[in-house]
Amino acid sequence: MLPFIRSDLVQFNAYKPHPNSASGKAVESSMPLDRLDTNESPFDLPQELKEKLAWMYQHELESNRYPDGGHAQLKSAIAQYVNESAALDNSSFTSANISVGNGSDELIRSLLIATCLRGEGAILVANPTFSMYGILAQTLGIPAIAVGRNAKFEIDLDAAKLAIADRQNPPIRVVFVVHPNSPTANALTAAELEWLRGIPEEILVVIDEAYFEFSQTTAASELLQRSNWIILRTFSKAFRLAAHRVGYAIAHPELIATLEKIRLPYNLPAYSQAAAAIALQNRHDLLATIPQILSERSRLMQALTAYPQFKVYPSAANFIFMQLQQDAIASAPDFLNQLHQQLQASGTLVRQISNGLRITVGTPAENARTLERMRSVVPSQ
Ligand SMILES: *Cc1c(COP(=O)(O)O)cnc(C)c1O
Numbered sequence: 001m002l003p004f005i006r007s008d009l010v011q012f013n014a015y016k017p018h019p020n021s022a023s024g025k026a027v028e029s030s031m032p033l034d035r036l037d038t039n040e041s042p043f044d045l046p047q048e049l050k051e052k053l054a055w056m057y058q059h060e061l062e063s064n065r066y067p068d069g070g071h072a073q074l075k076s077a078i079a080q081y082v083n084e085s086a087a088l089d090n091s092s093f094t095s096a097n098i099s100v101g102n103g104s105d106e107l108i109r110s111l112l113i114a115t116c117l118r119g120e121g122a123i124l125v126a127n128p129t130f131s132m133y134g135i136l137a138q139t140l141g142i143p144a145i146a147v148g149r150n151a152k153f154e155i156d157l158d159a160a161k162l163a164i165a166d167r168q169n170p171p172i173r174v175v176f177v178v179h180p181n182s183p184t185a186n187a188l189t190a191a192e193l194e195w196l197r198g199i200p201e202e203i204l205v206v207i208d209e210a211y212f213e214f215s216q217t218t219a220a221s222e223l224l225q226r227s228n229w230i231i232l233r234t235f236s237k238a239f240r241l242a243a244h245r246v247g248y249a250i251a252h253p254e255l256i257a258t259l260e261k262i263r264l265p266y267n268l269p270a271y272s273q274a275a276a277a278i279a280l281q282n283r284h285d286l287l288a289t290i291p292q293i294l295s296e297r298s299r300l301m302q303a304l305t306a307y308p309q310f311k312v313y314p315s316a317a318n319f320i321f322m323q324l325q326q327d328a329i330a331s332a333p334d335f336l337n338q339l340h341q342q343l344q345a346s347g348t349l350v351r352q353i354s355n356g357l358r359i360t361v362g363t364p365a366e367n368a369r370t371l372e373r374m375r376s377v378v379p380s381q
Contacts, residue, residue, distance in 0.1 A: 008141060015135065018349065033344075034369055036360040037351040039182065039211075039319050041240040043289050043363070049278055056274050067270035071100045074273050077280045078248050085212065086220035093220075096253040099260060100276075102267045104210065104232045104247030107259070109136050111174065111230070111249075114258050115204055116142040121173025124163055126155040128183055128354035130208065133176040145172060153184040153313065157195050164203065175199060178208040180215050183351065183358040185315035187217050196229075204255075205229045211317035213238030213287055214294065220250060227252040237318065239279045239286060244272040293318050297361045303371050307378060309335070323356035342377040343370075 001010055018037060045053075068074075075095035082093045101107035115121050122143040125133050134144040145168075147159040155177070164172050177196065180187040188196075188207075196205050207219050209231050223229045230251040236242040246268065249259060279286055301320055305312045309328035313321045324336055332338075340352040348370050351358040361367065 006141075009139070012139065031347050034348045034362055034366040036362050036366065036370065037349045037358070038242075039237060039317075039358075039360045040242045041238060041289065041293070041318070042361070042366060043240055045240050045275075045279075046285070049282060052278060053271070053275055056278075057271065061270050061274065063270075065270075066266050067268065067273060069266050071268060071273060074100055074268075074277055075248075077277055081280055081283065082220055082250055086218050088221055088224075092224060093250060097250055097256060099249045099251075099256045099263070100268055100273075101247045101249070101263075102272075103236065103245040104208070104234045104249075105132055105136070106267060107232055107247055107249045108132055108176075108206075109140075110259050110262055111204070111206060112137055112140055112142055113262050115173045116140070116170070119170050121170050122168065123174045123176060124160060124172045125176050126160065128153075128181075129176070130178050130182050130210075143170065149184070153181065153186050154189055155192055155195075157191065160195065164199070172203060174204045174206060176206045176208065178210065179217065179219065180211050180316040182210070182317070182319070183353045183356070184321050185313060185317045185319060187215050187316040188219075193219070197226075199228070201228045203228065206232060208232045210234045210237055213290060214318045215316040217316070223250060227254070230255060235276050235279060238290060239276075239283075241272075241275055241279055244275045246272050246276040292364075293361050296364060296367050300359070300361060300367050300371070304374070307374075309378065319358055319360045321354075321356055321358050339377060343373055346373040346377070348373050 072095065075098040078098050078100070079093045079095055080090065082098070083090055099107065101110065112123070116123060116137070117140060122145055123133060123137050124145050124147065126149055127146045128149070134146070137144045145163050147163055148156045150156065175196070177188060177192070196207075199205055205228055207229065209218055210233065212218050212233055214237075218231070219229065220231060223231055230249055232247060232249055235244065235246040249256070297315060297318065297320065301312060301315065304310055304320065304322055309325055311323045311325050315321070328335060336352065336355070336357070340350065340357060343350055350360075359370065362370070
């Protein structure tokens with residue numbers, strides 16, 4: 001350990017993009033992997049849009065100049081999309097309600113800096129959930145308090161209320177929920193939303209809608225009345241731009257102004273801003289792949305549910321979470337590991353997490369291979 005490094009950082013590991021794959025390769029290294037472990041869209045940007053971007057790069061972007069540090073155009077296009085996505089009129093949300101980040105990961109970190117740093121607050125999460133909240137909190141020395149979920153992965157609201165009422169030191173300042181949740185794919189229930197509405201105003205409620213385009217359920221219209229709510233969304237999933245790292249926050253202008261204060265000046269490269277703007281202009285075409293992804297999800301779900309060994313959970317997102325039935329675990333305790341490894345060895349990468357597998361819905365061909373490989377590695381009864 002270097003003597004000048006903060007002592008609490010010793011215990012941390014760097015983030016691994018594909019945590020379960022040592023090499024990132026299938027057994028035969030020439031075989032391309034079906035990467036169904038990180039929940040991106042399986043569809044690249046259409047060729048015409050890539051050409052348009054390439055044209056902009058050649059003729060319009062000045063590579064010697066800093067990018068637009070205020071994201072003015074992009075913010076106003078995003079505000080328009082947010083209004084449309086929540087069936088609100090055009091003037092409901094404006095640029096003043098939007099902050100743009102280098103992925104929503106950056107916005108999560110900015111929120112933590114703005115709320116909890118200097119020992120002023122802790123965060124509350126309900127596990128299993130997106131791991132970045134806890135990881136980023138810990139790297140800033142911010143305590144992360146975790147409550148559990150029931151058998152349907154609904155948040156243990158009694159435990160959550162107790163944790164908030166407990167007035168620990170430091171007190172909970174931020175509650176993070178994902179709508180729909182990852183890795184479990186369930187959207188917030190009416191009871192969970194009711195709990196969020198009752199959370200006192202001195203606590204920030206972060207609703208991460210990374211999978212909004214798949215679920216089509218959003219808290220955006222309600223956010224207009226709630227100064228302590230913020231919604232995070234991303235271009236990394238349905239918008240097919242994970243390579244460009246663009247995320248955004250929707251909130252009350254005062255909260256947005258605070259995020260802008262702590263943001264790095266030129267956090268979003270010009271090329272990424274251009275890509276996000278083009279994606280928004282062409283949103284109807286880009287999002288037209290969603291019905292196909294949802295019907296592929298049903299097909300996968302149906303086929304996986306047919307296995308007596310599997311417990312497959314409902315999904316409101318572009319991925320499926322499954323665990324093993326108790327008797328399957330009892331008869332073969334290592335079955336989940338084997339399943340994960342054999343799928344990978346045969347060319348399908350999925351995420352092993354929370355005693356289960358999280359499988360991203362891929363292209364029809366990828367999904368067909370997933371099912372075929374599953375058939376060859378799961379013993380028939
Ligand atoms: C994928 C994902 C994100 C997106 O993160 P980016 O940094 O925008 O790529 C955010 N939250 C959740 C829950 C996700 O699954």
